[in-house]
Amino acid sequence: MTDANSDELYAVADFCLIPMGTGAVSVAAEIAECQRILSNGYGTNIEGPWSAVSKAIHDCHAAVHAHGAPRIATDIRIGTRVDRETAPGTGNDHKVRRVQEILQQDNAA
Amino acid sequence: MTDANSDELYAVADFCLIPMGTGAVSVAAEIAECQRILSNGYGTNIEGPWSAVSKAIHDCHAAVHAHGAPRIATDIRIGTRVDRETAPGTGNDHKVRRVQEILQQDNAA
């Protein structure tokens, strides 16, 4: 899934992965498996070049299948923008910060 | 949207609300508007009786429409369970904690 195309979009995503058919009610073990792959401490938020983000989620699926789940359903929310540069690794943080700034203006007013 | 039905399910949810047709690229103002309604400091995580969770998201839509958005698209991830009681307000925390415990066992091993 490497991509030599310089026009690849930068993506900010979060995803929710649901193993199916395991008979286990808790999915904490499977989520932990994904966190080991992502190893960024931010749970299921992930960002980077689109194909890298996609590959990371694919590899979570592969890991959770290897962990015993015959079937997996994942919901991915993914965003791209071309109006400004997103400094690598700051997309999710930036969104949170902007909201906090607006709420602080409320308190100051 | 009150519900006298004692069989109503307890729901743990998170949602992502996208205002449309505003011509504004940033949605930070709209998200801040929702946070004022939810006022729980947990961003877009929300939990409680199903109808209360649903009503809170509905009221976010109403507030964001009042803020000028002619159209809104929201993605809601909502879960219910009947295998154990969820102590009020602990559903999202519990999920995060279980994953952390498993990862700590990794480090200890």
Next chain:
Amino acid sequence: MTDANSDELYAVADFCLIPMGTGAVSVAAEIAECQRILSNGYGTNIEGPWSAVSKAIHDCHAAVHAHGAPRIATDIRIGTRVDRETAPGTGNDHKVRRVQEILQQDNAA
């Protein structure tokens, strides 16, 4: 979950329901259970007053829990708009038709 509030928004939604912890790989039986409740032949598209849409999905959860699933995760995409009236039951159809019209103009050109 009745709502006497005349300001309730009209919602157009579709949802994807995933039973968890059943040990069964196929979810066709559970989806069929939901279709019996919705009984509109449109799979998981649903529209109406917000609280009615929400209650229908809640009742699907209740039916699928009664069918044996200890836990359920659902993804709901729900939209509202205040720029024009949506004639009852036409929201999803309208969206499909608009796209088809645009594509037909392509072919005609």
Next chain:
Amino acid sequence: MTDANSDELYAVADFCLIPMGTGAVSVAAEIAECQRILSNGYGTNIEGPWSAVSKAIHDCHAAVHAHGAPRIATDIRIGTRVDRETAPGTGNDHKVRRVQEILQQDNAA
């Protein structure tokens, strides 16, 4: 985004793409743009090797950005399974057919 890895998972997906910051309320033009890329007549259902599915959605984003949207938010539901082979192009159809079979058994009973 080509992938020489024979272990790539086969994915069945559907997605909902929301252009942001265009000032236009209708997204029919943008969806039509995506349909031109996907050209399969099935709206936003798509399936194939994971990286191909991902690339198709990426290319929809690129087309919609080129169409004038500064920002795009997409929700993707994507599933994989390792318990049986999915014949190419049949994943979504198979799911619908299984539900219909169960409902027909209802009617026959």
